[in-house]
Amino acid sequence: MKRELISLERAVAASLLLALPVSASAAGVDAGTLIENTATATYDAGEGPTTINSNTVTLKVDELLDVTVSSLDSGPIGATPGSVVLTFEITNTGNGPEAYTLTANPAVGGNDFDTAIDGIAVDSNGNGVYDPGIDQILTGPETTALLDPDENLTVFVLATVPPTVVDGDQSTVDLRADAVTGTGAPGTTFAGQGVDGSDAVVGAGGASDNATGSLIVGITTVDLTKSATVADPFGGTSTVPGSTITYTITAVVSGSGSVSGLVVSDVIPAGTTYRTGTLALDSSALTDASGDDAGEASASGISVDLGTVAGGSSHAVTFEVSID
């Protein structure tokens, strides 16, 4: 903070300065703003009104250092071994422009496993999604550009999930932002390091904040099992011409995730003929025609589109053929 006594003659110019709009942020008026104290007095001692001016005292608002970090992920990110992206937002809650050093810590207590941090990227194109090759990856020490008061910045923590994980494993990554000017107990002062030579002082949040993002491993598997039962024309189970074979293909989906675009298809075995109208999914009949429901069947084979199937569920596809 600089303090000045300004002589009477300068008071007019100083008033002009103060006429400039004061810009304020959530943290209050911006660092470097001048606060002026001056007074005018008039009186009439019989020779008409006389005006006198006081001296003027001007103070400069010092810079508050503060920051918040929050996770922009709505919940744990579904992940598989390989690359994963966690999204955070850094907000300058101080009253002056400030840059922040970012530190990503993958070793958080309670983790089933720790990710490997590959880097921290800023959302250069501002679309909220990590775009490899477009969004700038920070080089160590990872430091943001200057953020204006109230300005926020989306950053991405790029991590790798190791191949040793199992389905359902969870992991948390901590991202911390520290004001470059300095951090510490609220009130800690950095003389002359604020805007326009003002002092910088640590705000209520310690000029440092952190937030965590988490991920959960979802490894989903599909097991297909095919079985057959035979009925001969005589009420027995022998495979003779005219016998009917009923095939059942069971798809069992396991794991905490889901699979999409799951299609079960099979060919009609040589020496047999598909019995029209026998295709069914979970005991509900499907038409042989394509496009009207999940299934289709022809003389050459059958196909049933199960779409997206969540882990922990199973579906059975049945159809019949007759032995030629």
Place this chain on the structure above:
Amino acid sequence: MAFLLKILAPALSLALFAGPTVAQEMPISIEVDLKLEKSVVDADGNSRVERVEPDLIVPGDRLVFGRIYRNSGPEAVPNFVVTSPVSSAVRLAPDADPSLVVSVDGGKSWGVLSALTVAAEDGSARPADHADVTHVRWTLAMVAPGETGRLEFPAIIR
């Protein structure tokens, strides 16, 4: 402060050409000061408010804008009116003297705060509050020879 001085320089030279705008033999003078009010806790755990030099000021701090008048002449000074703008970087403190005469329109009209209104966003009038105050004013019927006094108002940095 180099930046401030640069802007002041032309005004200063102008003032020198024009000569002092204030007579030197004024029998009465007014001087301002600016203090920071800080809550301090003593060894017994009691907190009290101290006025200190404002070496470090940040939004939310409470400042006291003081003005000291002194009649050093042989004559009484009648109808002594002291007017001060309130910096737009501060708002009048909520516990300011409710009988203080203020303006919320840049000094055009005056009154106690509770009697003033300002235009709301929708164009209607709403009661003025402390943050709306742009000027304060004191009127002293008479300042006797040798009399000195202090006038002040508290404000909070926005």
